[in-house]
Amino acid sequence: MSLPPPIPHEEAQARLLAMAAPLGSERRPTGDTAGRYLAAPLLARRTQPPADLSAMDGYAVRADELTGPWQVVGESAAGHPFDRALAPGEAIRISTGALMPQGEAAVLLQENAEREGNALRLNGEDAATPRHVRRNGLDFAQGDALLDAGTRLSPAAVALALSGGHGTLDVGRLPRIAVLDSGDELAADPESVAPHQIPASNGAMLAAMCKGLVSEIDRLGPVPDTMEAMRAALAQADAADVLVTSGGASVGDHDLVRPALEEWEAEIAFWRIAMKPGKPLLIARKGAQFVVGLPGNPVSSMVTAYLFLLPLLRRLAGAAQPLPRAITLPTLDALPATGGRAELVRARMGDGGVTLLGQQDSSALRALAASEALIARPAHAGEAKAGDMVAVYLLSGGGWT
Numbered sequence: 001m002s003l004p005p006p007i008p009h010e011e012a013q014a015r016l017l018a019m020a021a022p023l024g025s026e027r028r029p030t031g032d033t034a035g036r037y038l039a040a041p042l043l044a045r046r047t048q049p050p051a052d053l054s055a056m057d058g059y060a061v062r063a064d065e066l067t068g069p070w071q072v073v074g075e076s077a078a079g080h081p082f083d084r085a086l087a088p089g090e091a092i093r094i095s096t097g098a099l100m101p102q103g104e105a106a107v108l109l110q111e112n113a114e115r116e117g118n119a120l121r122l123n124g125e126d127a128a129t130p131r132h133v134r135r136n137g138l139d140f141a142q143g144d145a146l147l148d149a150g151t152r153l154s155p156a157a158v159a160l161a162l163s164g165g166h167g168t169l170d171v172g173r174l175p176r177i178a179v180l181d182s183g184d185e186l187a188a189d190p191e192s193v194a195p196h197q198i199p200a201s202n203g204a205m206l207a208a209m210c211k212g213l214v215s216e217i218d219r220l221g222p223v224p225d226t227m228e229a230m231r232a233a234l235a236q237a238d239a240a241d242v243l244v245t246s247g248g249a250s251v252g253d254h255d256l257v258r259p260a261l262e263e264w265e266a267e268i269a270f271w272r273i274a275m276k277p278g279k280p281l282l283i284a285r286k287g288a289q290f291v292v293g294l295p296g297n298p299v300s301s302m303v304t305a306y307l308f309l310l311p312l313l314r315r316l317a318g319a320a321q322p323l324p325r326a327i328t329l330p331t332l333d334a335l336p337a338t339g340g341r342a343e344l345v346r347a348r349m350g351d352g353g354v355t356l357l358g359q360q361d362s363s364a365l366r367a368l369a370a371s372e373a374l375i376a377r378p379a380h381a382g383e384a385k386a387g388d389m390v391a392v393y394l395l396s397g398g399g400w401t
C-alpha cells in the first residue's frame with residue numbers, strides 16, 4: 001500500500017477548520033450560557049452605571065465645598081436615592097453603589113469624617129473628593145459593543161451580558177458526538193481484564209475532554225476488530241455531528257477504521273500528520289457529519305484530540321478562535337533535535353519554566369496524567385538548551401478548552 005505523505009499539523013488544522021461551519025444558534029437564558037459561544041455581536045441595552053454612583057461609604061457633599069463643615073440632611077442608600085441637589089452647607093450619608101445627589105458632588109470617606117448629631121466636619125485626614133464618584137457610563141453606555149460574535153462566554157462575560165440588560169442570548173448550538181473505542185484487546189470492565197487485554201480507557205478520556213462543548217455523547221464499543229462489528233457500530237453513529245474513533249487508524253492488518261469508514265461511505269479528507277505523537281490521525285466526512293479518527297495510543301489520542309477534535313467542536317459550536325493558544329516559556333531542560341515530525345512533548349510547570357516528563361512513550365498514561373503542558377517543537381528543530389524559549393500549550397489551569 002502506498003501511503004499519503006504526512007502533512008504538517010498546522011496545515012491539517014487549517015484544512016479541518018476550513019471544512020467546518022457553526023451548526024447554527026439557539027436562544028438560552030443568559031445565566032445558562034457559560035462556556036458557550038456568542039452567535040451575534042452583543043450591544044449594551046443599557047448604560048452602566050446608569051447614573052453617578054458613590055464608590056465608597058461616607059458622605060456626599062457639593063463639589064464646591066470639599067472641606068466643610070456640613071449639616072447631614074438625609075441619606076442615599078443603594079437602591080434608595082436622595083432625590084434632589086444639595087443646598088450650600090448640606091451633606092448626606094451615602095453608601096457604596098448608591099446614587100450621588102443631583103448636581104456636581106464629591107464624597108467624603110467615612111474614615112475621614114467626624115460627626116456629632118448632624119454636624120459633620122473633617123477629622124484632619126483627607127478632604128472630600130470627586131475621585132470617589134463612579135461616573136455614569138464608566139463601564140459602558142447603551143449601544144456600546146460589549147462582546148464580539150464567536151466569543152466564549154466566560155463567567156465574567158455572562159455577568160457583563162446580564163449587566164448589559166440581556167436576559168437571553170443567542171449562542172451556538174452544540175454538536176452531538178459519538179465516541180467509539182475499537183480493538184480486540186480492549187476490556188470494557190477495568191476490573192475484569194484477561195492477560196491479553198487492556199482496559200478501554202480512551203473513550204472515557206475523550207468524552208471527558210469534550211464535555212462542555214457537546215450536547216450529547218453516545219459511547220460506542222469497545223468494538224472488536226471485524227468489519228461486521230465496525231459496520232454495526234457505525235450504523236449507530238448516524239445522529240452524530242461528529243464521530244470520534246480511537247485506535248485502528250494506523251497501517252496494521254487489524255486497523256479497520258479506514259476501510260470501515262469508506263464502506264460506510266465516509267470520504268477521507270486527509271490521513272497522516274507530521275507530528276509525534278499522532279501520526280495516524282484521520283479526518284473524514286459523510287455528508288455534513290465529521291469523522292475524527294484518533295490514533296489508539298492514549299497519549300496520541302489525547303494530543304490529537306486537543307489539537308484537532310476540540311478545535312473542530314469549538315468551530316461547530318460557533319467559536320471565532322477555535323485553536324488552542326500557545327504561550328512562550330523557557331524550557332528548564334535541554335531538548336533533543338527533532339526529525340521530520342513536529343513533537344508535542346509532555347511537560348510540567350517548573351520554577352520559571354517548563355520541565356519535561358521522563359516517560360515520553362505514547363502509551364504512557366502515568367506521564368500523561370502528570371502533564372500540565374505540551375511543549376510544541378517544530379519539525380527539523382535543532383537541540384534546545386536549558387533556558388531557551390519554547391512554545392507551550394497549557395493543559396492545566398489555563399488549558400484553552
Ligand SMILES: Nc1nc2c(c(=O)[nH]1)N[C@H]1C(S)=C(S)[C@@H](COP(=O)(O)OP(=O)(O)OC[C@H]3O[C@@H](n4cnc5c(N)ncnc54)[C@H](O)[C@@H]3O)O[C@H]1N2
Pocket residue numbers: 181182183185186198199200201202203246247248249250251252255277278279280294295296297298300362363
Ligand atoms: N508500521 C507502522 N506501525 C505503526 C505506525 C506506522 O506509521 N507504521 N504508526 C504508529 C503510531 S505513531 C501509532 S500512534 C499507532 C496507532 O495505531 P492505531 O491508531 O492503529 O491504534 P491501535 O493499533 O489500535 O492501538 C495502539 C495502542 O493503543 C491502545 N489502544 C487502542 N485503543 C485504546 C483504547 N480505547 N483505550 C486504551 N488503549 C487503547 C492499543 O491497545 C495499542 O496498544 O500505530 C503505530 N504503528
Ligand code: MOO
Pocket residue numbers: 275276277278279280295297300362
Ligand atoms: O504518533 Mo504515534 O502517535 O507516535 O504514537
